[in-house]
Amino acid sequence: MRENLHFFFLLFFISFIAHSQTKVSGQIKDPNNETIPYCSVYFKNSTQGVIANEYGKFYLESENTYDTLVISFVGYETLEISLTKKVNLDLNVVLQEDNLLAEVKIFAGKTSKKNNPAIDILRKIWARKRQNGLHMFNQYQLDKYEKIEFDLNTVDSAFQKKRIFKGMEFIFNHIDTSKVTGKTYLPIFINENISEVYGDNTINKKIEKTLGNKNSGFDTNQHIIAFVKDLYAEYNIYDNYLKFFDKDFVSPLSRTGINVYNYVLADSAFIDDKWCYNIVYYPRRKGELTFKGDFWVNDSTFAIKKINLEASKDANINWVKDIYIEQEFDVINDSVFLLTKDYMMSDFSISKKESSKGIYGKRTTIFKNHLFNNTKPVDFYKEDVNIYDENVYTRSDDFWKSYRFEPLNKDELGIYKMLDTLKTVPRFNRLFNIGTILASNYIQVGNFDYGPIFSSFGYNDVEGVRLRAGGRTYFGQNDKWRLEGYTAYGFNDNKFKYGISGKILLSNKNRLMLFGGNRRDVEQIGVSLTATSDVLGRSFASSSLFASGDNSKLTDISLSTLGFEIEPLKNLKFSTTFSYRTLQSASETFSLDYYINKANNITKGDLKQSEVNIAIDYTPKKKTIGYGVDRTIVDSRYTHLHLSYSQGFKGVIDSDFDYTKLQLYLRQPILVGGFGMLTSTFEAGKTFGEIPLGLMSVIPGNQSYFSIENTFNMLNYYEFITDEYTSLHLEHNFNGRLLSRIPFLRDLNLREIIGIKGVYGTISNENRALNASNIPYLAPEDIYWEYHAGIANIFKVVRIDFSWRGNYLHLPEAKRFGVKASFTLEF
Template identity: 30%
Template sequence: MRGVLFGLLILLVSNAIGQVKVSGVVVDEQGMPIPFVNVVFVGTTIGTTTNDQGEFQLKKNGGKADVSLSLMGFEERIIPYAKLKGIRLEIVLKENATSLDEVVIVRKPKKRLKKKENPAYRILKEIWKRKKKNGVALVKSYQFQRFSSRELGFGNMDSAFVRKVLRKKYGELKEHLRQNYDNDSYYMPVEFIEKVENVYGSNELNLERVDVEALRETGIHQLGKYVARATNVFKEINVYEDGIPILDKTFVSPIATSGFGSYDYVLSDSTEVAGAKEYTIHFFPRQNGDLVFKGHFKVSAKSYALSAIEMEILKEVNLNFVRDLSIHKTFELKNDSIYLPKSNEYKGEFTFLTKNKTEKSIYLVKRERYSKYLFNRAKSRAFYENPLVQSSKNQFKKEAAYWDDQLVEEEKGTLKLVAKAKTSTKVKRATGTIFTLSDGYFTPITGLQLGNLFTTTARNDIEGVRLRLGFRTFKSNDDRFRLLGFGAFGFKDNKFKYGLEARYLLSTKPRITIGAAYLNDIEQMGFTRFNERDLNPQPDKGPKAVFVRGQNFFLSRVRKSMFRFDVEVFKNFNVGVKLAKERIVSADPKRFSLAFLNERTGQVQHRTTDVYSDIYLSYQPGRQVEGFGVDRVIGPKLHPKVLLNFKRAYRGVLGGNVEYSKLALLYNHPIPFGKFGVLDATLIASKTFGKTPLSVITAVPSNQTYFLTPNTFALLDYYDFVADSSVETHFEHHFNGLLMNRVPLVKQLGLRSLLTFRAVYGTISEKNKRINRSTIRYVAPDKKPYFEYGVGIENIGYGNLRPLRVDFIWRSDFTNVNGPVSPKFGVRVGFKTSF
């Protein structure tokens, strides 16, 4: 026993002796703290930078090493290992006089300087003049190769977890693990994606073509839609743009023309690099909670182009799930005047509950390297307009030797770790849990998923409490075929409802998909005008909810057979046709009638058989998509959408007993306004031609639940307004915390404010009034527009879980003729998980 205790004591002592800990403060010769000093163990990649107060902490396990301290404009200083006694050090750096000719050194003032008093302002003005004419924009045409790697995994994992994942390979692979020395935890990668792309561009034609040359995916890819959105966080980060889109938010660039409204700038020094002078400018947020960065950039004194930029978000920023996020870009000089992208490194850490440094996380590291630049070798317009399209899953597969030439040693080590992690039961269990929490589906057997667990329960006056469970086939996002379905049961009507849909990717160039579906369910007719992708209505869209106001027996029993054909004519522009037959009857004939007069026979009919074709055009410029399969993952980047539908119903075909045409247009455009937030604007217009019964006429979209539903009116009852011609506008302005961040005490809560306004104007024709025999009296908002307006607070919750939104809504007056008068004021709740 004594031997065991003695052995443990020796082990503990040797471990403590082998661990090197250094902490201290770095100051200049006047005793002022110096931020952004690089502090590194010599001969290693283990390092950190000093904070605003010049403080740092550094730690490594095993091995003697000196510490290097360096910052542009100061003499490098080496602290020998013998002087690292574990005490708090005060280290003085001396200014390097040889590199400070014509230097203006400005520390961040306690009092904000006016623009003209700030030496950085002169340099920024020159950057603004030239920022649209830098890099490849200076040549007629260009081409280059871009290598990118994306590492995704778990952060803050203890050694026990890592040992269980790596098992017998732990001793061999532990040297490749990155360690978080702040809390002695590890980063465990579970996915690694490498890609080589050839980029061709023409500034004369304003066209760019990107072809994938090679692609390799290793590890576990199924982590859910929110992780998938997070992996798109670093797409198209262009610091020269005034607004930098990250996730579903827009950050103010540190070199934006409006930057002085969001940042404090400090010109720290100028240096000679390869015979050319460069300035270094540090930037700091004016308000820590705003969507801005902290960091510094280097700029050429000749061309005023950036040669490097490093920036990160502060922990106080009003952004959910994101604990850390940093961006490091470098540029290289070509032809003495053109600064071109050289490398990018992006890092992000995402946590589920809080931003606490000790909480386990999902981390993302993306690296990009640029090479093989060629200029002014123009190609034809047809070449630029016809990029290479993926047509098979293994189309871009390359041999291992190809990738060995592309990867650096650190990336090769990551690949080995991922290859082992993907076989770990512990990792599979963890990723499966994350997927279920994110998407609401779980996988009982490989290839089949059940859910969505978040839409299992609803209630209405016909079915009572309604339970629903769906399924879908799913192996990966590259599935060319997908089968979806659901079953539902109402405990009041004691009837089973179901739906089934199949989708198949028929061709990849052009991209053609086909689909077929059958539905036997309870539906709210007249409110779904645009449904080009999903043939069956989704359970989270519509009037089916647990908490509702008033009575809702205005429901229909629908049996529907459908077929859809869709082709992507060019990127993000789709043309499709849907063919369908719907048999519609009232779900409660005693209280709600859908009867109409058939003027040809003079008989009143209670059943509608609607046989129709629906042709649609969909254009979504700027939309990001991921995946090769029939259902692609949509990225978080904000983009406009235009959707045009033309529906034509045929009497006498397959038993159809109605004949009409309907034209509908939707235009949605989220417009970023920098730090002032995002305006989400929607315009909807529709016109019906021909005699149309209530079952298929367009009603003004109402909402009798206590939950917010997009593009509906919260203070209208179903069928308060019926219009065969109408125009709607829906505006929501989300301030993204701009106002709340400036209210004392409240700003600590991380809340965000918004304003809403919705209006509709419409008419109903006399011919449709004449055939109406339903229990609904037709009234349209034709005398004056009906409108609703409100204020709201979103991002309500705790820690990172802030899905709750509360809107306070008022409405204009109108004459109610169908049922009780709608409320003039209401409080509505929305649930949406956002960053």
């Protein structure tokens, strides 16, 4: 999607400055020169501190001035270091063993689960976690200010001298140092959002209403705004699992935390006149989705006062080198602890090496003006389907001065001016245009997009080499109408193909849309059980450059559609489509023939069919971007329920058959806390009436060397035919949970996947009697099944699946074993 990649492309070209008073870094070792991991490091007489990493390294920064650094760990003498300068970097710290505490040295390394005061306190947190915070009230409302910032990090002099920045050297005028990692960084993007949050715990409803949004350089670009917000999903530290970048991290406050964390009661002190305990935690094992850090907890309510979390360096997550979180809670009414500030920083990088360059993503969220037990009607929490208020994204400077909970410093304000300067630099505009083409797959010329450019070349057995050219209208991200078309030519069959479609949004409020189009092309039909209404849709199997077995069973198809679509409720969509299609074989070796008389001595090779389809799509929790005719899905991990009713009409526009078809599709991904993702796909359908091969439900095979979703890897095209079917696909991605326990594989960050697929189907005797093609009608009346095991995240982008056929091994050309590949970009 063009806008998201625009965003990351632009992240390398803007800057600002910040200032801090005290900086300190170093490494902690014992007298034997062995590193001591997870020590507590903080400024004396403050609650500002960090936990050293697994190599004993630390970096700590504060806007205040401090003269003493304190380093402690149970089993060692606490060390105080005088800070003679504001900046004290690369300290070599040696802790001496504390003989007086020899009896508790069990807390160094793996700690005991028994007789551990830290775990005793943890159990009291579990008992009270639903009695703290917003859970204490039936209803709540609050104001929320969110600031998201992106910085280019590890900016050294050699990087600044690269030729790519020629003419843009001014962006390096101001560089600062991260208070978390100690690396140099160049701030390049900022986004601010003001909203009102309302919640009702009695009906489990919550809604957030945006009052204003502002960012540097992207104005009203909803794609960037939504993409940035999705990177930083909401989380509750009291939950057992915290979801970041589609991964389930075990919370240090989780009931299962004692199985994956070590806990140490390190200190106690008054914070805001409340006596609190300080507990340090760190992972028991490497390679798991865990954190290290510490938290302060009140001694009476056992509510968290302050917590910090830093993801394990060896956690199996791509493109993210560091995750760091701080949360602060304030006391209201003497006993209610409410989250008032949330800070999260992520270090996005291709490599996890310490010296690698990357991008910091920093989110600061502040909550204020809490009100409680103000009941709202249920309809108040109803989400808008498609309401777009451009005023929200064009608020005045006076609005932001009034609503910001903390003022921006002069350097943060300077980010808003930087992009305007860059736009005057010709070299930047050239680089921006190249990035636009690679990101969007289209070349924009005025209000026309040429592309998709990566679909320009293809190959199949009928067309041979296939060249394609096409494009679409594009006036902006929220276009109310759009036209799209293409033409293609095959050098084997010497035929031109084409497709054209159009759609217009008639109503914003409920997304009432009119659409239609026509396509004449060569297609591999029967590669999906559930039909699509996309008139220009053409499967990957139709243009596979590399295929196994006979790949000539292609069809000449002419398809025309006209339909309406409406979304009366958020993510609930109804559509009605009228279609007319003609089908005939595109190959001399493949036949779609059927008998047209009872004596079975007259055949017909082409098919004409008119059809009306009524469909319901329900996709709860689906996130989309855009308010025009085209919307982009942000995250594919949502429930998808599709119900379809189709009616064929014989005689309408010379149509050949009467029939009724019912179909059900259900896809359900489930995050299995700490054990990866289980995805199930269930499909069922039945056709009532007599129909030939061209209208049958073909069990989708896969003769390519690449994975195609919802197909059977070990089936050939047209191997099984049905008019009634039930199919189930189950796949579990462990996200490296198992391989992370194997020492010589742990560092590769591979991810293991297993799956099983099955289908059952039948064909009526009447439909069997119609068959005059050279395709035998074979239905999987004994459940056909196959299974697969795969390794994903090879070089972070490659997945290899090994598939085995479970039965029907006696059939001619039955494939017993196969290997499929795919390319993915995932965290």
